[in-house]
Amino acid sequence: MSAKIISGKEIAAQIREELRKEVAGMKEKYGVVPGLVTILVGKNPASVSYVTGKQKTAHELGFNSIQDDQPEDISEEDLLSIVDKYNKDPKIHGVLVQLPLPGHINEKKILNAITPDKDVDCFHPVNVGRMMIGGDEVKFLPCTPAGIQELIVRSGYETSGAEVVVVGRSNIVGKPIANIMLQKGKGANATVTVVHTGTKNLEEHCKRADILIVAAGVPGLVKPEWIKPGACVIDVGVNRVGEKKSEKTGRMIPILKGDVDFDAAKEIAGAITPVPGGVGPMTITMLMKNTVKAMKDTLKS
Numbered sequence: 113m114s115a116k117i118i119s120g121k122e123i124a125a126q127i128r129e130e131l132r133k134e135v136a137g138m139k140e141k142y143g144v145v146p147g148l149v150t151i152l153v154g155k156n157p158a159s160v161s162y163v164t165g166k167q168k169t170a171h172e173l174g175f176n177s178i179q180d181d182q183p184e185d186i187s188e189e190d191l192l193s194i195v196d197k198y199n200k201d202p203k204i205h206g207v208l209v210q211l212p213l214p215g216h217i218n219e220k221k222i223l224n225a226i227t228p229d230k231d232v233d234c235f236h237p238v239n240v241g242r243m244m245i246g247g248d249e250v251k252f253l254p255c256t257p258a259g260i261q262e263l264i265v266r267s268g269y270e271t272s273g274a275e276v277v278v279v280g281r282s283n284i285v286g287k288p289i290a291n292i293m294l295q296k297g298k299g300a301n302a303t304v305t306v307v308h309t310g311t312k313n314l315e316e317h318c319k320r321a322d323i324l325i326v327a328a329g330v331p332g333l334v335k336p337e338w339i340k341p342g343a344c345v346i347d348v349g350v351n352r353v354g355e356k357k358s359e360k361t362g363r364m365i366p367i368l369k370g371d372v373d374f375d376a377a378k379e380i381a382g383a384i385t386p387v388p389g390g391v392g393p394m395t396i397t398m399l400m401k402n403t404v405k406a407m408k409d410t411l412k413s
C-alpha cells in the first residue's frame with residue numbers, strides 16, 4: 113500500500129493561519145507587531161532565495177519585517193555593529209543572520225553576538241543549552257527540528273515509546289532533533305538512536321525505526337529496504353541534483369532530491385514527507401512562531 117504523504121505545505125499553511133490570527137489579535141490588544149530582521153551578506157543564490165521566502169512570509173503574517181542586505185566584503189567589525197544595532201532596537205524581536213557567511217567572517221562570533229532573547233534561529237549556545245535541559249527552561253526550539261516535530265505530531269504518529277532513528281549529527285538538525293525527541297512530554301518521550309558517518313551498520317539501525325528522520329545531505333542515501341513497513345519517514349535532505357525548465361515561468365530551476373529514494377520508499381513506509389514540499393515549508397513557519405514568541409516574551413517582562 114502506498115504511504116500517506118505528509119504535506120509540509122498544508123501543515124505549514126495551517127500554522128501560519130493560526131499565527132496570522134494571533135498577530136492580528138496582539139496588534140489590536142497591545143498595539144505591537146512582531147519585528148524580524150534578516151541580514152544577508154553577499155548574493156549567494158540559495159541564501160537570497162531563503163531570505164526572500166522568510167521576508168515574504170513575515171510580511172504576509174503582518175510582521176514588521178526588515179531585509180538588511182550587506183556587501184560580500186563587509187568587515188566582521190561592521191557586521192557585529194549591525195547585529196548590535198538590532199539587538200538594541202525595541203521594534204525588532206528576532207535577529208537572523210543568514211548562513212553561510214563569507215570566509216573572512218567568523219560565523220561563531222557573529223551568531224554568539226545575537227542576544228539570546230532575539231535568537232529566533234536558536235543557534236546561540238545559551239538557547240541550545242536551554243533546549244537540552246528541556247521543560248520550562250526552553251526559550252526557542254531550532255526551526256527545522258521544531259518543524260519536524262510538528263509534522264510528526266500533526267500527522268498523528270505517536271512518539272512516546274517509539275524507536276526514533278536520526279540519520280545525521282549536524283548542529284542544525286541531527287543533534288537538536290535527537291534531543292527534542294528524547295525530552296519528556298508530548299511529541300517526544302522517544303527512544304532515540306543517532307547514526308552518522310562513523311556508524312558501522314546504518315541499514316540495521318534504520319530498519320528498527322518506527323520514525324526515521326534523515327538529515328544526511330546525501331541524495332538517495334536511504335534505500336527502500338532499510339525502511340520498516342509502516343514507519344513514518346521524515347526526509348530533511350534538500351539536494352540540488354541538476355536544473356530543469358519551470359513549466360510555469362520557463363526559467364531554469366533546481367531539481368531537488370531528498371536523502372530517501374521517495375518513489376520506492378512510499379510503497380513501504382506508512383507515511384513520508386516529499387521533497388520539496390515536506391520539511392522545507394515548516395522551517396520558515398517555525399521561524400515565524402519563534403518571532404511571535406520573542407515578542408510575547410517582551411510583553412511579560
Ligand code: GUN
Pocket residue numbers: 208209210211212233255
Ligand atoms: N542557512 C541555511 N539554513 C539556515 C537557517 O536555518 N538559518 C540561518 N540563519 N541560515 C541558514
